Amino acid sequence: xxxxxxxxxxxxxxxxxxxxxxxxxxxxxxxxxxxxxxxxxxxxxxxxxxxxxxxxxxxxxxxxxxxxxxxxxxxxxxxxxxxxxxxxxxxxxxxxxxxxxxxxxxxxxxxxxxxxxxxxxxxxxxxxxxxxxxxxxxxxxxxxxxxxxxxxxxxxxxxxxxxxxxxxxxxxxxxxxxxxxxxxxxxxxxxxxxxxxxxxxxxxxxxxxxxxxxxxxxxxxxxxxxxxxxxxxxxxxxxxxxxxxxxxxxxxxxxxxxxxxxxxxxxxxxx
Amino acid sequence: xxxxxxxxxxxxxxxxxxxxxxxxxxxxxxxxxxxxxxxxxxxxxxxxxxxxxxxxxxxxxxxxxxxxxxxxxxxxxxxxxxxxxxxxxxxxxxxxxxxxxxxxxxxxxxxxxxxxxxxxxxxxxxxxxxxxxxxxxxxxxxxxxxxxxxxxxxxxxxxxxxxxxxxxxxxxxxxxxxxxxxxxxxxxxxxxxxxxxxxxxxxxxxxxxxxxxxxxxxxxxxxxxxxxxxxxxxxxxxxxxxxxxxxx
Amino acid sequence: xxxxxxxxxxxxxxxxxxxxxxxxxxxxxxxxxxxxxxxxxxxxxxxxxxxxxxxxxxxxxxxxxxxxxxxxxxxxxxxxxxxxxxxxxxxxxxxxxxxxxxxxxxxxxxxxxxxxxxxxxxxxxxxxxxxxxxxxxxxxxxxxxxxxxxxxxxxxxxxxxxxxxxxxxxxxxxxxxxxxxxxxxxxxxxxxxxxxxxxxxxxxxxxxxxxxxxxxxxxxxxxxxxxxxxxxxxxxxxxxxxxxxxxxxxxxxxxxxxxxxxxxxxxxxxxxxxxxxxxxx
Numbered sequence: 001x002x003x004x005x006x007x008x009x010x011x012x013x014x015x016x017x018x019x020x021x022x023x024x025x026x027x028x029x030x031x032x033x034x035x036x037x038x039x040x041x042x043x044x045x046x047x048x049x050x051x052x053x054x055x056x057x058x059x060x061x062x063x064x065x066x067x068x069x070x071x072x073x074x075x076x077x078x079x080x081x082x083x084x085x086x087x088x089x090x091x092x093x094x095x096x097x098x099x100x101x102x103x104x105x106x107x108x109x110x111x112x113x114x115x116x117x118x119x120x121x122x123x124x125x126x127x128x129x130x131x132x133x134x135x136x137x138x139x140x141x142x143x144x145x146x147x148x149x150x151x152x153x154x155x156x157x158x159x160x161x162x163x164x165x166x167x168x169x170x171x172x173x174x175x176x177x178x179x180x181x182x183x184x185x186x187x188x189x190x191x192x193x194x195x196x197x198x199x200x201x202x203x204x205x206x207x208x209x210x211x212x213x214x215x216x217x218x219x220x221x222x223x224x225x226x227x228x229x230x231x232x233x234x235x236x237x238x239x240x241x242x243x244x245x246x247x248x249x250x251x252x253x254x255x256x257x258x259x260x261x262x263x264x265x266x267x268x269x270x271x
Numbered sequence: 272x273x274x275x276x277x278x279x280x281x282x283x284x285x286x287x288x289x290x291x292x293x294x295x296x297x298x299x300x301x302x303x304x305x306x307x308x309x310x311x312x313x314x315x316x317x318x319x320x321x322x323x324x325x326x327x328x329x330x331x332x333x334x335x336x337x338x339x340x341x342x343x344x345x346x347x348x349x350x351x352x353x354x355x356x357x358x359x360x361x362x363x364x365x366x367x368x369x370x371x372x373x374x375x376x377x378x379x380x381x382x383x384x385x386x387x388x389x390x391x392x393x394x395x396x397x398x399x400x401x402x403x404x405x406x407x408x409x410x411x412x413x414x415x416x417x418x419x420x421x422x423x424x425x426x427x428x429x430x431x432x433x434x435x436x437x438x439x440x441x442x443x444x445x446x447x448x449x450x451x452x453x454x455x456x457x458x459x460x461x462x463x464x465x466x467x468x469x470x471x472x473x474x475x476x477x478x479x480x481x482x483x484x485x486x487x488x489x490x491x492x493x494x495x496x497x498x499x500x501x502x503x504x505x506x507x508x509x510x511x512x513x514x515x516x517x518x519x
Numbered sequence: 520x521x522x523x524x525x526x527x528x529x530x531x532x533x534x535x536x537x538x539x540x541x542x543x544x545x546x547x548x549x550x551x552x553x554x555x556x557x558x559x560x561x562x563x564x565x566x567x568x569x570x571x572x573x574x575x576x577x578x579x580x581x582x583x584x585x586x587x588x589x590x591x592x593x594x595x596x597x598x599x600x601x602x603x604x605x606x607x608x609x610x611x612x613x614x615x616x617x618x619x620x621x622x623x624x625x626x627x628x629x630x631x632x633x634x635x636x637x638x639x640x641x642x643x644x645x646x647x648x649x650x651x652x653x654x655x656x657x658x659x660x661x662x663x664x665x666x667x668x669x670x671x672x673x674x675x676x677x678x679x680x681x682x683x684x685x686x687x688x689x690x691x692x693x694x695x696x697x698x699x700x701x702x703x704x705x706x707x708x709x710x711x712x713x714x715x716x717x718x719x720x721x722x723x724x725x726x727x728x729x730x731x732x733x734x735x736x737x738x739x740x741x742x743x744x745x746x747x748x749x750x751x752x753x754x755x756x757x758x759x760x761x762x763x764x765x766x767x768x769x770x771x772x773x774x775x776x777x778x779x780x781x782x783x784x785x786x787x788x789x790x791x792x793x794x795x796x797x798x799x800x
Contacts, residue, residue: 036698037698049430072434075429088449104431104434134456167761168722196766199766233696235700246795261770472676480634481635482631483627483637
């Protein structure tokens with residue numbers, strides 16, 4: 001679905017933001033991109049939607065090179081929810097906000113109405129249909145930007161730091177949405193610092209450091225590699241640390257607290 | 272954009288010129304500016320331009336200044352064409368268009384060698400009210416932040432299928448709305464947060480705030496200022512009384 | 520020890536709102552404590568913080584009831600000039616509280632405003648920069664700093680005023696985990712070295728619970744829970760108020776119920792593993 005071939009990108013100030021990045025994401029995968037600030041995560045995302053064009057190498061979305069395709073055309077297939085909702089909300093009402101992209105993509109008026117209604121219901125925003133998006137709370141704004149994207153049903157959904165400023169109830173809802181999307185066959189890419197949030201989702205994890213991909217694999221394997229995580233300044237999930245302290249056995253670490261308890265109780269019975 | 276950022280945006284430097292008292296740099300630029308206004312012939316102007324190039328070399332910004340000259344020359348080709356069509360006078364038309372280049376360079380020399388911090392100091396010397404100086408400081412301080420905001424907003428809207436370059440002129444203006452509204456909203460939010468932070472750090476607590484750094488003119492600064500004034504006087508005098516208007 | 524912060528029956532309603540943002544709120548914080556304030560978005564945390572440093576009611580007027588005292592003096596009757604020296608406020612977005620073109624001038628901003636003489640200012644600015652390990656950044660411009668560095672610069676500007684009480688409003692939300700952990704360690708160090716009191720609003724509790732003395736949970740303007748981090752996080756209703764109970768604490772809580780681990784204090788993964796006899800399998 002998405003393929004980066006040896007992509008290099010240099011910022012105007014001479015900083016190499018991407019340095020020979022190769023990455024292939026198949027249709028239906030759930031991928032988390034982690035790494036410290038400035039590691040090149042956002043630059044990577046911008047390459048996937050063609051907002052930035054590689055200095056060398058090639059980026060392919062659904063077989064088409066982004067160098068020759070406009071962002072508007074790529075976006076029909078790849079929806080990105082950027083970190084700050086205030087960077088995109090501008091309409092008079094929530095429903096207009098949702099209709100904006102659909103009209104840009106040439107949806108028929110009736111379809112626009114249907115999709116907007118569907119999105120508002122999915123994210124529990126019906127009561128704000130006619131209100132200005134600017135009066136929504138921070139969490140609601142985040143949900144609205146996600147609704148805006150899902151409304152046009154892109155094949156790939158990219159979330160850039162979706163948990164910033166969200167309380168634990170909102171985060172749980174977000175994790176549910178991600179699971180729902182991946183079970184609906186969507187390709188989901190989550191860029192996030194929030195390792196504790198990502199861990200129960202068990203995505204494929206791509207670790208970035210100074211513009212390079214330094215680790216790529218299932219969360220269960222990758223998150224056990226202390227050396228790799230330390231070098232990329234990524235913190236290990238607490239349950240993985242616990243598991244590693246308890247046993248050296250090669251098995252998948254606990255994904256939630258209940259699993260940890262079950263494991264420990266089993267140990268009690270068979271000392 | 273390139274012309275603007277190359278020609279007027281300060282970049283840190285370590286030359287002797289950079290280290291001059293900002294007021295002296297302002298004086299030199301003003302004098303050069305005035306000189307370009309009083310030249311009457313091409314070769315006088317050539318002398319002024321050569322002088323500016325020399326200053327640029329001393330300030331180690333020669334390459335930037337030469338690039339600004341080239342880019343400005345493209346603009347002034349237009350001034351030349353209009354003048355020549357209207358007056359039919361080749362020398363006058365050349366003089367006007369090149370004078371424009373010289374004016375830009377004299378101003379540019381000041382801005383690219385003077386940090387915003389020093390600009391603030393210059394404003395304080397002119398005894399502008401604290402609020403005015405602070406408004407200026409904040410405005411300049413947030414230019415890079417606002418630019419970044421604009422890029423992020425454009426990226427977000429392009430990712431929602433907005434095509435900025437599509438359609439006729441009216442359509443294009445309308446395309447700017449999804450960019451401008453978030454930009455304004457963000458600026459309003461930002462000013463609110465700035466106001467809170469200012470209050471929390473005692474802005475306006477005393478009528479005469481102190482300053483961490485002190486700018487004092489050194490002897491060298493004063494000497495350079497004096498030399499600049501003398502040079503200007505000599506040049507102006509020779510333009511008017513010594514040299515003929517037209518070179519024989 | 521005397522309380523540096525006393526909030527008694529505080530209520531505040533913004534003029535354009537029908538609901539009180541803060542309602543009948545009580546809190547006392549002794550000198551040198553680190554208190555964490557948690558609760559769902561929109562629960563009134565921001566308003567409470569602003570009532571402590573005086574922005575409420577000095578900048579935001581509204582229906583004000585009850586009392587807030589810092590160092591024994593009522594905030595309502597103090598001037599912002601006076602409060603700025605006693606209560607430091609680190610806002611969520613460091614970008615919007617850095618005003619000047621160089622780091623050292625920004626650290627000096629508050630002192631310049633107070634008219635502190637240059638020599639004294641120099642000492643205090645250098646001291647604050649040294650405390651936060653940013654002396655080498657003194658001449659940098661704000662746009663040349665990373666997010667973590669901006670946060671430190673903003674905090675240095677706050678500390679240069681030598682406040683008794685420092686408020687941190689979601690200080691780690693924009694930082695990556697390692698940088699966030701460094702900031703939390705810094706807060707603990709400052710409390711130890713300077714005896715500064717901290718009131719911190721934060722969603723990310725996994726880092727803070729180890730250094731905090733107390734956790735206060737707010738909901739709809741009211742205080743709904745208060746106690747040591749362990750006491751609060753072990754109670755089942757914590758999660759219903761949007762408090763993120765760290766994964767390791769969830770495990771500890773379950774095991775403590777079965778009496779498999781001690782019930783006092785919060786444990787790190789390593790401590791928990793040691794308590795149940797880790798490494799045996």
